[in-house]
Amino acid sequence: MKFLLKxxxxxxxxxxxxxxxxxxxxxxxxxxxGDISIKLKGGLRFLCSLxxxxxxxxxEIFFSKLDLKDKVVYDIGxxxxxxxxLFAKKAKxxxxxxxxxxxxxxxxxNITLNNLDNVRTxxxxxxxxxxxxxxxxxxxxxxxxxxxxxxxxxVVKTLTEVYSLDDCIKKFNLSIPDFIKIxxxxxxxxxxxxxxxTLKHKPALYIEVxxxxxxxxxxxxxxxxxTLLTYNYTVDLVDAExxxxxx
Numbered sequence: 001m002k003f004l005l006k007x008x009x010x011x012x013x014x015x016x017x018x019x020x021x022x023x024x025x026x027x028x029x030x031x032x033x034g035d036i037s038i039k040l041k042g043g044l045r046f047l048c049s050l051x052x053x054x055x056x057x058x059x060e061i062f063f064s065k066l067d068l069k070d071k072v073v074y075d076i077g078x079x080x081x082x083x084x085x086l087f088a089k090k091a092k093x094x095x096x097x098x099x100x101x102x103x104x105x106x107x108x109x110n111i112t113l114n115n116l117d118n119v120r121t122x123x124x125x126x127x128x129x130x131x132x133x134x135x136x137x138x139x140x141x142x143x144x145x146x147x148x149x150x151x152x153x154x155v156v157k158t159l160t161e162v163y164s165l166d167d168c169i170k171k172f173n174l175s176i177p178d179f180i181k182i183x184x185x186x187x188x189x190x191x192x193x194x195x196x197x198t199l200k201h202k203p204a205l206y207i208e209v210x211x212x213x214x215x216x217x218x219x220x221x222x223x224x225x226x227t228l229l230t231y232n233y234t235v236d237l238v239d240a241e242x243x244x245x246x247x
Contacts, residue, residue, distance in 0.1 A: 024042055025042045026041065026042060027041070027042060028040070028041050028113065029049050030049065031048065031049035031052055032053075033052065033056065033063060033086055034056075034063075035064075036064070036086055036089050036090070038082060038086060038089075038114065039085075039113040039114050040081075040082065040110050040113070041106065041109050041110055041113060042080075042106060057239070058238055058239035058241075059238060059239055059241070059243050062206075062238050062239075062243075062245070063083065063086060066090070068087060068090040068091035068178075068179060069091070069092075071178035071179055072091070072092060072093045072094075072095070072176065072177050072179075073088075073091045073093070073094045073095070073177065073178065073179045073181070074095050074177040074179070074180040074181070074203075075087060075095070075096040075097065075181050076097045076126045076165075076180060076181060076182045076183070076184060077097065077098065077181075077182060077183035077184040077208075078096035078097060078098040078107055078121075079100075079103050079107065079183075080103050080106045080107050080110055081106070081107035081111055082110075083181060084096040084110075084111065084119060085111065085119075087181075088111075088114075088116045088118055088119045089114075089116075091118070091179075092118065093118050093119075093120070094120070095120045095121075095122065095174055095177070096111075096119060096120070096122070097124060097125070098121070098122075098123060099123065099124055099125035099161070099162070100137060100158075100160075101123060101158070101160075104121070104123045108121055120174075122168070122172065123160075123161075124161040124162060124163055124168070125160055125161070125162040125163075125184070125187070126162065126163060126164070126165050126168065126182075126184065126187070126191045126194065126195075127162040127164065127187055127190040127191060127194055128164055128190040128191070128193040128194040129162075129163075129164050130162070130163050130164060130167050131161075131162045132159055132160070132161060132162070133159070133160060134157055134160075135157065135158050135159070135160045136155050136156070137155070137156055163194075164194025164195065165191065165198050166194060166196065166197040166198055167194070169197075169198065176203075177198065177201075177203045178203055179203055179204045179205075179206070180198075180204070180205050180206070181205075181207075181208075182205065182206070182207045182208065183207075183208040185210050186211070186220075188209060188220065188224055189220070189227070192228070193227075199228075199231045200231075202231075202247075204245070204246065205228070205233070205244075205245070205246040205247075206238075206243070206244070206246075207224060208241075208242065208243050209224060209242040209243070209244060210242070211242070217242045220242075221235075221237075221242060221244060225244075228246050233246045
């Protein structure tokens, strides 16, 4: 079944996203990562839920084992809230940042579905400074929207507020984070540049590094590693997809 899901069923259905997404818009399903159950609404995430019955990715295994008890977690690039909800069921508080207004609304619905009261959501991006930026995304793949990397396929563009994390913490009176997850489609360097004060508190970092190809991604990982070295962080590779854990 693992082979069928990974190499046949899921790849076969991807070209039909345009037709399947409207049909699954209001479909509520439950997925599980480790021993944490998560309710989600809409989209084709139920395929991932089916896949998780048989195997977890290295990233999912990492998060299922991560100890977040009594910790404050920032989810930067929260998308529809899957990891936000996972974190919230393990941590003291989660602050979720999502600049895409459409996915932000779905994330808030999903948080409500899971009866969580320890999540704060902010509809903004995180970068090197306070600014207004253009977010480009393909409606069929909104999770791949970027303010930096060129978006493929049909593109929707929208203006969105961006803050440095240091400024955001002051503006919204946020608790200092113990753990930060960053998944922002190529804006990782800018985000780190804008959290110099925050990094002095030594939060653990989980960064999904992006690039236009493997060579570009590898260069990006090296650049991030050099930046974090100045803050005495060590960088460990979680998987071959460019996910790194920094403490």
